[in-house]
Amino acid sequence: MNSFFDRLYDALRSIKLAVALLVLLALFAIVGGIIPQEKAIDYYLTKFPGTGAHIILGMGIDHIFSSIEFLIVAAVFAMNLTVCTLHRLANEFTKPFRKRRHGPDLLHLGLIILLFGGIMTARTRTESVINLRKGESADLPDGSKISLVDLAYEQYPDGRPKSFASVVTMSRAPRSGEHADAAATTAADSSLAQRTIKVNAPLRGKGFSIYQQNWHAEQQAELSDAMGLRFRLDPGMKEEFSDGFALFMAKGQTPETANDAIFLLEKGGVRTVVKASIGQPVGPFTFSGLINESISGLAIVTDKGYPYVAAGFILVMLGVFITYIRKLKGMLA
Amino acid sequence: MIATIAFGLLIVSLIIQIIVLFKKDAKPDSIAPWISLVAGLLLLVEIVRRSIAIHFVALTGMFESLIFLACFLTLLIFGLRYIKAAKGNKVIPFGATIVAVIFLALASSPLAPADIKPPVPALQSGWLVLHVSFTFIGEVFFTVGFVSAILQLATKREERRQTYDRLAYTSVAVGYPIFTAGALIFGAIWAEKAWGVWWSWDPKETWALITWLTYTAYLHFRLVRKSTSKLVPALVIAGFFIAMFTFFGVNFLLSGLHSYA
């Protein structure tokens, strides 16, 4: 019995096994690096017509990094790595202090932590996108509220984007027992500190981060009714009246009609397409112009794995540099 | 323009090196390394010039990447003079110069437009600069390892083979930590800052991982191999081709595939 475990232990701490597994993992990655991953079934059917798509879908190559085959190899590798690391660490501790080399230990330990972090990320990461216009608010995972105070978009002279930025305020999270609204009323309070979220400069909250993910401009049509009351319609939205509705379809498509709007008008069961310039009627309403609305797309991400990943990165970096600085010193001496 | 002059200089250097290679008795020439140094410094000037023009480190396009690679490779070719194991060796600088010439030839091809463009928001990041520069500097050392490994396979003399084996290992031993930091760690940190996800299995990431796994396999295999194993240098050679595929292939072949979709 004992000898079985001895043999298993020896097998699991074998560097040859490690090399074989590294090569195997690389082969999986090559397949996953050539065949696009996690696409819709139609994508494979049109891209690799016939047997190609059958093989890809049948063998699960479209999601190779979450396939059971890959995960088993990765799990054996993780065991191999863990046993190796502990064995080497224990071995190193038997040596006199000055002879110890802990570079590879730090490195291998860092990798184990990184692996753990990776699993945590895969299991706990959440992402939700909120689209905010100026003045709008949304809830955050900790119960606080975020409000968009301003948003700025800059272009280079050639039209490529130069920067996207959202200026936001965050209300404090509600205290225990406090109603969320009580804390949230302060969200739009101008006395709150303003923070800026930019691409490459996320805003870190308690247990979540907010990223500037996209930015788009949307055109709304502004209309006024018989009383002179103004309201706005997003594309595709309609406003009803007594015997019908007006639906904002799009803005004018040619340069001359760029300030005009196209509506679908239903009145008494009859539908017509109405093109309106500023000041012209659309059913009982009057079209008073197009309004450019900018919308900031913010991604809210929670990831319990990230602290472990970060710790793993630091250890791997330290470990790999310590290992080779010592080695190279030895080789030059 | 500056890059073209550097290209011309390297061609001259190649010709001198070929002449010296064929004169069996000749001592290693003393001109080619200096030409290499001048070419490297010129390319550095070009990188600085472009960086000033866009108020950012000019390292965000294919052309700039190639110039950067060629710059550090030519500087390293000069530096080989000062490394004991490589001193007096004529073939390694020659092989590395060929690679540098290929980089610059690609830089002047239509595949790599040379217009100067400031970076879009996703690229405006110090982490990106660290990511790209460390990755490339690591790959420059892998290039010398690649040439050494080819010589290790090609030579029959045992003593020479050991020298090349050591040289290949030393190059990888310098390049690997820098590549690990650049390609994997700084890359992941940048991805997290820009997109909120530190790893997403996109083709570029996946191929960088394959490169890293290959060199990792090499380093471990070398610990347990028989000294005559051909697989050891073969892994260094494979690592280099995979690194280059990660750089060019993914852009031109795989993303090309995507763009038809």
Ligand code: HEM
């Ligand atoms: C992705 C995973 C791994 C990475 C990145 C890694 C990295 C490294 C590096 C860079 C070295 C130094 C090699 C050299 O001397 O040049 C090393 C050494 C070593 N690794 Fe790994 N390793 C990994 C997995 C493993 C596994 C699974 C094992 C289990 C067999 C292992 C066992 C060892 C041993 C025994 C050494 C020798 C340390 C010494 O010099 O005493 N490694 N590793």
